[in-house]
Amino acid sequence: MAELKLLLKYRDVPGIENIDVWESCGGYEGLKKALTMERSAVIDEMKISAVRGRGGAGFPAWIKWSGVLKHTDAPHYLICNGDEGEPGTFKDRELMLKLAHQLVEGMIIAAYATNTDKGYVYIRGEFVEPAKSVRKAIDQAYAKGYLGRGILGREDFNFDLYIHMGAGSYECGEETALMSSLMGERGQPRLKFPHGALPVDAGVWDSPTLINNVETYSCAPHILRNGGAWYASMGTERSKGTKIISVSGHVKKPGNYEIELGTPLMEVLDLAGGVIGGKLKAIIPGGSSVPILPAEKCVGVNMDYESCQAAGTMLGSGGFMVFNEKTDIVILMRRTAEFYAHESCGKCTPCREGTRWMFKILDRIVSGSGQPSDIDLLLNVCDQIDGRSYCPLGDAAAWPIRAGIKNFREEFEYWITHKKSPIGGDCVPPVPYRINPALIPLS
Amino acid sequence: MPDIEWVYIKINGIALKVPKGEMIIESAKRIGVEIPFFCYHPRLSMKEGGANCRMCLVEVASRMPDGSLRKMPKPQTSCSLPAAEGMEIETDTEALNADRRGVLEFLLINHPLDCPICDRGGECPLQNNTMHYGPPTTRFIEEKRHFPKAYPLSQYVVFDRERCIHCARCTRFTRDISGDEELNFLWRGADMEVATFDHTEYNSRFSGNVIELCPVGALLSRPYRFKARPWDLQSAKSICTQCSNGCNIKLDYRLDRIHRVNARLNEDVNEEWTCDKGKFGMDYISDESRLKTPMIRRNGELSPASWEEVLYLIASELKNAEGEVAGVGGAYSSNEDIYVFQKFMRETLRSKHIDHRMGPNFQSYNSGLLKRFGCPAMGNPIAELEDMKSTLIFGSNFVDEQPILYLRVRKGWRFKRNKVVEAAPQGLISEEIRHVTQFAEVSLNYKNGTELPLAQGLLAALFEDKGRPLGEQKLLSHLSGKNVAQCASETGVDEKDIRKAAELLATDKMCIFAGEYVTHSPDATAILEVLGDIAVLTGNAGNLNVPVSRNNEQGAMELGILPDMLPGYVEEQNPGMNTEEILSACVKEDLKALWVMNTDLVKEYHNSDLANSAMDACPFVVVTALAITDTAAKANVVLPVHSVAEKWGTFTNVERRVQAFCKAFEISPDIHAEWKVFSDLSSMLGSPMTYADGKDILNEIVKSVPTFAKCGPNTLGDEGVILNPVAGGKE
Numbered sequence A: 001m002a003e004l005k006l007l008l009k010y011r012d013v014p015g016i017e018n019i020d021v022w023e024s025c026g027g028y029e030g031l032k033k034a035l036t037m038e039r040s041a042v043i044d045e046m047k048i049s050a051v052r053g054r055g056g057a058g059f060p061a062w063i064k065w066s067g068v069l070k071h072t073d074a075p076h077y078l079i080c081n082g083d084e085g086e087p088g089t090f091k092d093r094e095l096m097l098k099l100a101h102q103l104v105e106g107m108i109i110a111a112y113a114t115n116t117d118k119g120y121v122y123i124r125g126e127f128v129e130p131a132k133s134v135r136k137a138i139d140q141a142y143a144k145g146y147l148g149r150g151i152l153g154r155e156d157f158n159f160d161l162y163i164h165m166g167a168g169s170y171e172c173g174e175e176t177a178l179m180s181s182l183m184g185e186r187g188q189p190r191l192k193f194p195h196g197a198l199p200v201d202a203g204v205w206d207s208p209t210l211i212n213n214v215e216t217y218s219c220a221p222h223i224l225r226n227g228g229a230w231y232a233s234m235g236t237e238r239s240k241g242t243k244i245i246s247v248s249g250h251v252k253k254p255g256n257y258e259i260e261l262g263t264p265l266m267e268v269l270d271l272a273g274g275v276i277g278g279k280l281k282a283i284i285p286g287g288s289s290v291p292i293l294p295a296e297k298c299v300g301v302n303m304d305y306e307s308c309q310a311a312g313t314m315l316g317s318g319g320f321m322v323f324n325e326k327t328d329i330v331i332l333m334r335r336t337a338e339f340y341a342h343e344s345c346g347k348c349t350p351c352r353e354g355t356r357w358m359f360k361i362l363d364r365i366v367s368g369s370g371q372p373s374d375i376d377l378l379l380n381v382c383d384q385i386d387g388r389s390y391c392p393l394g395d396a397a398a399w400p401i402r403a404g405i406k407n408f409r410e411e412f413e414y415w416i417t418h419k420k421s422p423i424g425g426d427c428v429p430p431v432p433y434r435i436n437p438a439l440i441p442l443s
Numbered sequence B: 001m002p003d004i005e006w007v008y009i010k011i012n013g014i015a016l017k018v019p020k021g022e023m024i025i026e027s028a029k030r031i032g033v034e035i036p037f038f039c040y041h042p043r044l045s046m047k048e049g050g051a052n053c054r055m056c057l058v059e060v061a062s063r064m065p066d067g068s069l070r071k072m073p074k075p076q077t078s079c080s081l082p083a084a085e086g087m088e089i090e091t092d093t094e095a096l097n098a099d100r101r102g103v104l105e106f107l108l109i110n111h112p113l114d115c116p117i118c119d120r121g122g123e124c125p126l127q128n129n130t131m132h133y134g135p136p137t138t139r140f141i142e143e144k145r146h147f148p149k150a151y152p153l154s155q156y157v158v159f160d161r162e163r164c165i166h167c168a169r170c171t172r173f174t175r176d177i178s179g180d181e182e183l184n185f186l187w188r189g190a191d192m193e194v195a196t197f198d199h200t201e202y203n204s205r206f207s208g209n210v211i212e213l214c215p216v217g218a219l220l221s222r223p224y225r226f227k228a229r230p231w232d233l234q235s236a237k238s239i240c241t242q243c244s245n246g247c248n249i250k251l252d253y254r255l256d257r258i259h260r261v262n263a264r265l266n267e268d269v270n271e272e273w274t275c276d277k278g279k280f281g282m283d284y285i286s287d288e289s290r291l292k293t294p295m296i297r298r299n300g301e302l303s304p305a306s307w308e309e310v311l312y313l314i315a316s317e318l319k320n321a322e323g324e325v326a327g328v329g330g331a332y333s334s335n336e337d338i339y340v341f342q343k344f345m346r347e348t349l350r351s352k353h354i355d356h357r358m359g360p361n362f363q364s365y366n367s368g369l370l371k372r373f374g375c376p377a378m379g380n381p382i383a384e385l386e387d388m389k390s391t392l393i394f395g396s397n398f399v400d401e402q403p404i405l406y407l408r409v410r411k412g413w414r415f416k417r418n419k420v421v422e423a424a425p426q427g428l429i430s431e432e433i434r435h436v437t438q439f440a441e442v443s444l445n446y447k448n449g450t451e452l453p454l455a456q457g458l459l460a461a462l463f464e465d466k467g468r469p470l471g472e473q474k475l476l477s478h479l480s481g482k483n484v485a486q487c488a489s490e491t492g493v494d495e496k497d498i499r500k501a502a503e504l505l506a507t508d509k510m511c512i513f514a515g516e517y518v519t520h521s522p523d524a525t526a527i528l529e530v531l532g533d534i535a536v537l538t539g540n541a542g543n544l545n546v547p548v549s550r551n552n553e554q555g556a557m558e559l560g561i562l563p564d565m566l567p568g569y570v571e572e573q574n575p576g577m578n579t580e581e582i583l584s585a586c587v588k589e590d591l592k593a594l595w596v597m598n599t600d601l602v603k604e605y606h607n608s609d610l611a612n613s614a615m616d617a618c619p620f621v622v623v624t625a626l627a628i629t630d631t632a633a634k635a636n637v638v639l640p641v642h643s644v645a646e647k648w649g650t651f652t653n654v655e656r657r658v659q660a661f662c663k664a665f666e667i668s669p670d671i672h673a674e675w676k677v678f679s680d681l682s683s684m685l686g687s688p689m690t691y692a693d694g695k696d697i698l699n700e701i702v703k704s705v706p707t708f709a710k711c712g713p714n715t716l717g718d719e720g721v722i723l724n725p726v727a728g729g730k731e
């Protein structure tokens, strides 16, 4: 198992953002094939392919698809989650920027399979260029009759695709918060099963809704073109197909690398040209939300859902961050905590108050005022957040800090005792985070 | 009633049967298991804003399809967890206690803990939960979040952002209940704060409720701020006097001062809400301006006098008047005052000239309604309104005229997907855009004064609809031969909209409200006939509601402060004069004395010139009042009488519900109950009345007025009792 380009195969073909170039690479063949099949047969192909959601949770895609198709009454909606906010992850950006037709084709296939006639691509607000590419692809697809009324002569298949830009909130990538945001409400999550309905039963506007990640939809054209069995021939027993890994940090060639699931973690590091600036210290393999792996635990781990889990971390969204030995883990954790404190939507008590508190403690430690009790306090605050919050953002804020302390406790202790970095002089903490001072008085 | 599906669950090992889907926090109450909470509120929606405080966590094992039990790995919020067959719940484990300590510690890290100067201190859920479940100390040594303390949101509400625990009760209230959507959150994470849009004034008819909903001292009442500690207050069960809806309230007082008004639960009337008129409008009771001794006009000036002196004077003047006396007012007095007043006028003074009405319309639409539908005001009880599939609000500034009925109708729309059709004169809709119009399925925006043709248009549309029976010739006669198109052009409303509205009305469980633009119209009787036809034609006869608007206006009707009706709507053979005729008679000096019953006549009577000249011309005017009003200032004698806080009594609200209020305190021994004044005078004039107290009078009413038969002082209870239907009224 190694690098295996499937979604990224045509990334570097000149003009691939144009529909005819995409078509000349076999584009929209998958859609045409799908339209010769029953809707449920398309879902069967997805089932055989066993492709799992690439947004982070790894939920089998076909289960959601068939969950929407089974509703025969209300309108259905399709949403593509292009909010990509997870630090360390930048694959969806490239998929939308360069291979927008692949995504659009995948969404049309999903729309057909789920009997849906309206779809939204929810794109992270900062992704202006990727959004322009998606816009262009949508326009070209309309012009060619792949979108709109009676697609490819099929009277019973209409599909309109819209773009909705996010407004700069990580939490809006969480599927229920995304739906609130899409409906014009505050970007806060909504009740989940068993407290509330599943999106496939009552999502946006209380209608059956399919939500998948950009990469998940982008797999569909290939699965339909080549068959689910072909797709399932790649990867491991339970993690089929390929995954795009966004490699960043202290490596020679940061970038997106598509690998067959199950590829050894260290091979991904090699693909990116290896560590630079010193020896490997640690890797966060799946985006900032997943636990950090110290170098010695990286060996023997494979990049698939199960192997990562067994190693005490997660494949997540494939945000692969590499840290060399000059990295100060406490400062890294402070920065991570700052991110979650800043991105907490504020809805629930543990995450709203706990993430800010964790950040304040870590900030104090790197400002030279750490106390011996702070480490246990941090761990305890993590326990009070993890599993108690309204949505997984709270858990995701607790896991990295807990893993950081577990694996690098001595660095925290060093900071607290010596009031300076164990690494050396060039680790200067950034300006402390300030709470928003905006207090506009009634005038 | 749809059949309830029951499921069997276990809470802390105790088996119980609960309705499927009931929230576990509610199920636990059934067996007396208490689960702490902050954000949960059964009347606020869960879906968007609920389940945020995480205080109500429980451990759950759910039953799998194969019958096995599976413990959920994370604790679950019981406020949002629907009961399902076989579920087993633990509420009292070591882990949960740690979770609760954790949540409370989190809530307190940014909480100022300035309980000693907080209005909520002593009745604060955060204090209480912390005492029961919280950590004794904090591990937080950083700087807390700071905001300026008292941030005014409106004339009534002040906001202490530091104390807010972000439970979203207030924000959900403005969305789910009041509907003005004025409050929402700004920013996010720990910077999140409740705010109005662009920090403009919190503009709501119902803002006071958020003060009671707030589980901490974040949203506070400006008038009450720093006035008292809750444990220093006494509380009297009372009824709001600010409109006819009759909200159940608690008057919280110290010595003889009202400090605040809180809602009192009555599921049939106000649920647990009040409007701001009620919550902030009851301070007149302990206002400085309260009159504390009788006043007599001497040398052109009102000056204090003793009760003995004034009663003697009044008795002799009334005796000399020999029946040439009249009485107006009564809509602000208790049922007991009203009953004794009309008895005093009719039996002691032998005058039939009494009327409470102040509007321009004396065609007595009430009696018209009474004859046709057997109902003199509202055909539907308030609680039923939320179950009306379709509601027509016709010619009413509904939120202001009938605040609590408005909330019920909106509740039906918000939570039960009922439909609302609005018909309002042009101008009103744009001004009140955020109220009925906001959720009405159709808004008919008619030219001013065209209520009649619009009602006819709706009726015509119902006739033209092929599914309706066409045989009802009598109903057709009210159309004056008009068709929908003609009505549309007369009213300036789109014909399509009229038809669409009519379509929405053509359902069972439809009800109609006629507001002040109908009752004040010169065509009132005709419009009500047509609206009545619509009700009959759609199979909803009896669902016509013409709600009165003043405090005890309904009681004044029921107990006969009308020239043509005795108590219980017994017709008077030779009617007396109505308000207009009484005032005109005063001007013509045909009357020797006028009694104004606790009403600011010159302000309230629609024709103030007539009212003023009548007051000037009448040789002897007695006014009962709480303070010197413009009307009292013109009287010969002014008598200070009790407010709602100073006696026991009852009011009849808009849905004909008789509700009792209790005495809180006495302001001065020289202020008397109104009925006491009449009974004393009656005795002086040779017809002794020997009532010991209000209950004595109510007992007499119960015996003598059949509609009141079920309303004895001991049967009213806390919820009150709806009057019996009027005998023999139905068409």
Ligand SMILES: Cc1cc2nc3c(=O)[nH]c(=O)nc-3n(C[C@H](O)[C@H](O)[C@H](O)COP(=O)(O)O)c2cc1C
Residues within 6 Å of the ligand: A052, A053, A054, A055, A056, A057, A058, A059, A061, A081, A082, A083, A084, A085, A086, A170, A171, A172, A173, A174, A175, A176, A211, A212, A213, A214, A216, A217, A391, A392, A393, A396
């Ligand atoms: C805090 C948070 C942020 C998330 N952000 C994203 C995101 O940016 N993009 C994404 O595809 N999924 C994101 N997810 C996962 C989504 O909730 C959801 O699982 C996903 O869109 C489902 O698509 P998939 O099944 O194709 O993975 C996020 C989840 C959480 C809890």
Ligand code: SF4
Residues within 6 Å of the ligand: A171, A189, A343, A344, A345, A346, A347, A348, A349, A351, A352, A389, A390, A391, A392, A393, A394, A395
């Ligand atoms: S865990 Fe709570 S505060 Fe954090 S993002 Fe989710 S809902 Fe918002």
Ligand code: SF4
Residues within 6 Å of the ligand: B163, B164, B165, B166, B167, B168, B169, B170, B171, B194, B213, B214, B215, B216, B218, B219
């Ligand atoms: S102001 Fe009060 S009611 Fe509103 S969110 Fe804060 S604590 Fe809750």
Ligand code: SF4
Residues within 6 Å of the ligand: B240, B241, B242, B243, B244, B245, B246, B247, B270, B274, B275, B276, B277, B278, B279, B402, B403, B404
């Ligand atoms: S609705 Fe009427 S009765 Fe209720 S509080 Fe307001 S004014 Fe008082």
Ligand code: FES
Residues within 6 Å of the ligand: B036, B037, B038, B039, B040, B050, B051, B052, B053, B054, B055, B056, B057, B077, B078, B079, B080
């Ligand atoms: S009461 Fe259940 S989460 Fe707040």
